[in-house]
Amino acid sequence: MTFTLVPAVDIVGGQAVRLDKGAAGTEKGYGDPLAAARCFQEQGAQWLHVVDLDAAFGRGSNHELLAHIAGELDINVELTGGIRDDASLERALATGAARVNIGTAALTNPEWIERVIARHGEAIAVDLAAVAEGDSWRVKANGWVTDGGDLWEVLERLDAAGCPRFVVTDVSTDGTLSGPNVELLVDVAAATDAAVTASGGISSVDDIIALAECADEGIDSVIVGKALYEGRVDLAEALRAVSAY
Secondary structure, eight states: OOOEEEEEEEEETTEEEEOSTTOTTOOEEOSOHHHHHHHHHHTTOSEEEEEEHHHHTTSOOOHHHHHHHHHHOSSEEEEESSOOSHHHHHHHHTTTOSEEEEOHHHHHOHHHHHHHHHHHGGGEEEEEEEEEETTEEEEEETTTTEEEEEHHHHHHHHHHTTOOEEEEEEGGGTTTTSOOOHHHHHHHHHTOSSEEEEESOOOSHHHHHHHHTTGGGTEEEEEEOHHHHTTSSOHHHHHHHHTTO
C-alpha cells in the first residue's frame, strides 16, 4: 500500500481559505486557488483535495473555478462541497475529477447514496465529519452545522452499502494545527473494510508520519491544508517522508 498525502484547497468567493473547526465566518485567506494548486503539483503531489465551501454552506457556487482547476492540473483531483443530488454529482464528475466526496446527502438520503456508490464505485468517497458529544460521536451535515446521526450507525450503514472510502475528520481539530485524532481514525478504520482518508489537525511532518504508520490498519491517505499554507509542513519534505510507507 502506498500512503498518499493530499494537499487541500478550500474555496470561498473564488479565494483559497482555511476555516477554524469548519465554522463559517472563520475564513483566513490565502490567495489564488489555482496558483496554490499548481504549486502543490509542482512540489510533487499526486492528488489534490478541492472544496467548494460556498456550495457546502448553501450560499453559492465556485463550480466554474473548480472545473478550471481540475482541467488545468495533470494530477488526480477530488472535489467536494454541495454535491447532494444527481445533477450536482454529474456536474462534478464532468470536470474530470478522479473522485468526488459526498457529505450531507450520504447522511440524509440513504437510498440515493446507495445508488451512487453502486454506479460509480471508486469515484465516490463519503465525508464523515465527527463531533464528540459526551460518550458518543455524532456526524455533522449541511456544512457541519446540523446533526447527521450516530457515527458508528452511519458508518455501518454506508459500509454495508459498499462505500469504498471514508474521509474522516474530527471537527474539533480541523484548521487548528493541534494534531490529528489518531485514536478516532484507527477506530473508524477498524470498523470498515473501506479505505480511510484522515483529515483535520495536521501540524507537522511528524503528524503525517504517525498516520502513515497506521497504513496497515486501513488509513491510506491524509489531507493537509492549513499546515501547508502556514509553513508548518513543507510538501516536498513530507512527500519524501511518507514515500517509505
